[in-house]
Each structure stands twice: as C-alpha cells, then as structure tokens.
Amino acid sequence: MRIDPVCKANLNEAEENNTTTDYKGKTYYFCCSSCREEFLKNPKKYVCNSWWQRFLQRLEKTNAEEYGSRGPSCH
Ligand SMILES: [Zn+2]
Numbered sequence: 479m480r481i482d483p484v485c486k487a488n489l490n491e492a493e494e495n496n497t498t499t500d501y502k503g504k505t506y507y508f509c510c511s512s513c514r515e516e517f518l519k520n521p522k523k524y525v526c527n528s529w530w531q532r533f534l535q536r537l538e539k540t541n542a543e544e545y546g547s548r549g550p551s552c553h
Contacts, residue, residue, distance in 0.1 A: 483524040484513040501525065 480489040480496070487509045489496050497508040501521050508514040517524050525531060 480507040482507060482509045482513055484516045485509060 480491055481487070482489055483506055489507050489509060497511050497514045499506050499508070499514055499518060501517075502525075506517060506524075508517065
C-alpha cells in the first residue's frame, strides 16, 4: 500500500500519475504536487514521523534499555 507521507492519504498503486519523489534511495508517493512540495521542504519531518520510523525508534529504545546502547549481542 502506498501512503502519501504528508496528508496520509491511501494511494492507489495502479494510479500511474501519482506524484513521486526519491529521497535517500526510497521512492515516496504523493496525491498531488503540493504534498510533494511540502515533503521536499522538510523531508525529515515526514520520514521521521512515519509509523515505521516510530516503530524502529521504539525498538531501538527498548533494545537500548534492555541491552545497553550497544544493542543486543550474541556473546
Ligand atoms: Zn497528499
């Protein structure tokens, strides 16, 4: 599923005319060019606010609390 990171709209993957942009090797999809412009003004804001980033950050924090800042280790 593609989600517009700015307005959180669900985008139809079959829709060929979605506006896209590449940021750090990842393609982001937008419902319209104004959302794309908004994203490009401050990509970090939207990338870091995604549920996936929040999930990773929480995971990192939990690992840090449990294993120390170096993370889990097999030794
Ligand atoms: Zn949008």
